[in-house]
Amino acid sequence: MSSLADSLGQVAALQGVRAAALIDIETGTVVRSVGAPRSGFPAAAASMADEARLARAALGPGEPGGDLDEIALVTDGQLHLSKILPTRPGGGLLLFVDLDRNQVNMGLASLQVRQLAPAVLA
Amino acid sequence: MNIVISEDDLVGPLREALLVAAVAGMSGALRVTGDPGGTIHLADGRVVGIDTPGAPGPEVLLLRSHRVSEPDWDTAFAAAAATGGPLGAELVKRGLIGSGELEVLLWTTVADAMFVLASGSVDEYRAEPGPVEFVLPLDPGAEADWLLAETARRLRVLESLPARPDRDRVVAVSGAERSGDRLAGGQSEILALADGRRTPRDLAFALGRGVYGTLLQLARMHEAGLLVTASYRAGFQFGARKTAHPAAGGKPVPADGLPRRSKDPAALARRVVPLGRTRDLPATLGLLRPRARRDADAGETP
Numbered sequence: 001m002s003s004l005a006d007s008l009g010q011v012a013a014l015q016g017v018r019a020a021a022l023i024d025i026e027t028g029t030v031v032r033s034v035g036a037p038r039s040g041f042p043a044a045a046a047s048m049a050d051e052a053r054l055a056r057a058a059l060g061p062g063e064p065g066g067d068l069d070e071i072a073l074v075t076d077g078q079l080h081l082s083k084i085l086p087t088r089p090g091g092g093l094l095l096f097v098d099l100d101r102n103q104v105n106m107g108l109a110s111l112q113v114r115q116l117a118p119a120v121l122a
Numbered sequence: 123m124n125i126v127i128s129e130d131d132l133v134g135p136l137r138e139a140l141l142v143a144a145v146a147g148m149s150g151a152l153r154v155t156g157d158p159g160g161t162i163h164l165a166d167g168r169v170v171g172i173d174t175p176g177a178p179g180p181e182v183l184l185l186r187s188h189r190v191s192e193p194d195w196d197t198a199f200a201a202a203a204a205t206g207g208p209l210g211a212e213l214v215k216r217g218l219i220g221s222g223e224l225e226v227l228l229w230t231t232v233a234d235a236m237f238v239l240a241s242g243s244v245d246e247y248r249a250e251p252g253p254v255e256f257v258l259p260l261d262p263g264a265e266a267d268w269l270l271a272e273t274a275r276r277l278r279v280l281e282s283l284p285a286r287p288d289r290d291r292v293v294a295v296s297g298a299e300r301s302g303d304r305l306a307g308g309q310s311e312i313l314a315l316a317d318g319r320r321t322p323r324d325l326a327f328a329l330g331r332g333v334y335g336t337l338l339q340l341a342r343m344h345e346a347g348l349l350v351t352a353s354y355r356a357g358f359q360f361g362a363r364k365t366a367h368p369a370a371g372g373k374p375v376p377a378d379g380l381p382r383r384s385k386d387p388a389a390l391a392r393r394v395v396p397l398g399r400t401r402d403l404p405a406t407l408g409l410l411r412p413r414a415r416r417d418a419d420a421g422e423t424p
Contacts, residue, residue: 002262003221024230026335028279029272031229042275057306087223089187089330090230091307121222 007120008034011095014112016079016103022120025049025056025084026091037098045096048082052094056084070110077101081110083117095120132274133240136162139247143167144266150251156244160235163256168263171228171256172235176242177333178326180231180258186330190218210258228260234332236269237276276334285344292325292340293318293352309343312336318352 004022011020012034019035028046030037038044048071056068071094073080083095095117099109139152144167152162160174173179184190190213202212210228214221294313308331315328326336343349 002225004225007222022226024226024335027230027233027276027332027338029230029233031226042271046275046279053306087226088189089183089227090332090335093226119222121226122220 002032004032004120005034007116007122008032010119011097011113011116014097014099014109014116016099016101016109017097018100019098021045021096022085023049023082023094023096024090025052025094031093035098048080048094048096052082052084053091070114072106072110074101074106079104079106079109081113083113085117085121087121093121132277133270135244136236136240136247137270139249140169140266140270143249148249148251149254150249151255153248153250154239154244155246155248156239157242158238159242159244160239162236162239163254163259165254165259165261165263168260168265169232169236169269170254170259170261170263172232172239173256174235174238176238176323177235178231178330179235180227182327183227183231183330183332184219186328189330194218208259208261210261224258225260228258229264230332232260232264233269233272233276234334236273237334240273240277241280280334280337283338283341285341290351291318291321292316292344292349295348295350306342308339309348312339312343313348316349 008020008022011017017035019033019037019041021033021037021041022031023029023045024031026049028042028049030042030045033041052068052071055071059065059068067086068084070084071080071082073082077100079099079101081097081099083097085093085095087093095113097109097113136154140162143152143164147167149165149167150163152164154160154162154174158174158176160172160176162169163171163173171179178186181195185192185195194216195213195218198212198216198218199209201207202209210224213219214224219227294316308329311329312325315325320328322336322340323333325331325340326333329336340349
């Protein structure tokens with residue numbers, strides 16, 4: 001198994017996780033994914049990459065609040081966490097995690113994803 | 123009559139070649155003749171790397187972006203060559219790049235090169251089964267399905283862009299660097315190099331970035347009024363590959379009148395899996411390429 005698939009598998013093993021993916025922010029490419037992504041996921045991933053790029057333009061390095069770290073998108077039944085992973089070359093990656101909101105505590109889920117994130121690119 | 127371009131047509135003839143190679147579990151090289159042309163390296167039917175003059179490979183991306191310094195690269199290169207071990211493992215072992223980060227880089231590099239090959243013209247392709255000869259292979263390689271779907275997505279995105287500076291030499295608008303708007307990541311580097319002599323491909327090589335990512339960035343900068351086209355140049359246009367259109371009777375005819383490969387699936391299968399075939403190119407070990415040659419490969423378009 002590849003290093004990436006292994007690391008994403010650990011993220012997917014967290015409680016309430018439906019799918020986890022690595023998305024290239026610059027191109028919107030879903031580099032790797034595990035779990036059961038929704039249909040139309042590549043298009044949604046490209047939108048998320050756009051969103052991250054736009055948010056970074058407003059909240060990026062040099063701004064008082066510092067660089068963008070994470071995006072949380074919440075609906076009645078879903079929690080989407082997108083953690084920014086800086087890379088060079090490139091504009092960074094999104095560690096995207098799709099969770100069932102009814103099964104998770106949002107704060108705890110964010111903390112767990114944050115703890116696993118550094119190992120993904122190591 | 124409306125002509126509907128299907129996903130198959132979007133990626134072009136390489137789609138069929140890759141799918142047949144995947145089903146056959148082919149290992150070796152798929153030599154693509156055309157503009158820009160290149161070589162698709164396969165292991166067990168998966169794409170482990172692509173060489174093409176149209177897109178920077180992993181070595182160029184790592185060195186030009188200064189992610190890995192040249193002395194570090196050379197030392198790791200020499201150590202891998204001496205032991206016969208994989209260069210990727212050597213880079214990771216020396217702490218020059220993370221294992222996951224390298225894997226991401228190799229995935230995105232393969233996707234970028236495939237996009238460039240599919241955007242250009244394909245005159246012919248030839249399968250050469252044999253050992254994998256690629257300096258930094260993706261392991262395990264990219265599945266043909268994933269690669270084709272991603273290539274089609276990129277071509278669709280490119281077609282939808284209002285500004286497409288795909289083959290033009292671009293130049294920074296006077297004062298763009300000092301404009302009141304804050305420049306997004308990577309835009310100031312492009313402005314510094316956009317001197318009217320470089321094409322998007324040249325910029326990608328110079329900056330150590332993917333061609334597709336560079337094209338998207340250039341399109342945004344055009345739209346924001348930061349860049350203008352300096353001159354048009356000869357060459358293929360990304361996403362505007364000549365496509366065989368259906369003629370009366372339903373049979374495809376070449377768009378340019380040039381000879382085309384046979385579409386007979388049986389003939390294709392025979393061509394892709396020629397058991398016992400003798401390779402007509404020397405099995406040059408890429409690892410032994412001298413430094414100067416590797417640099418020369420990444421030169422600018424004249």
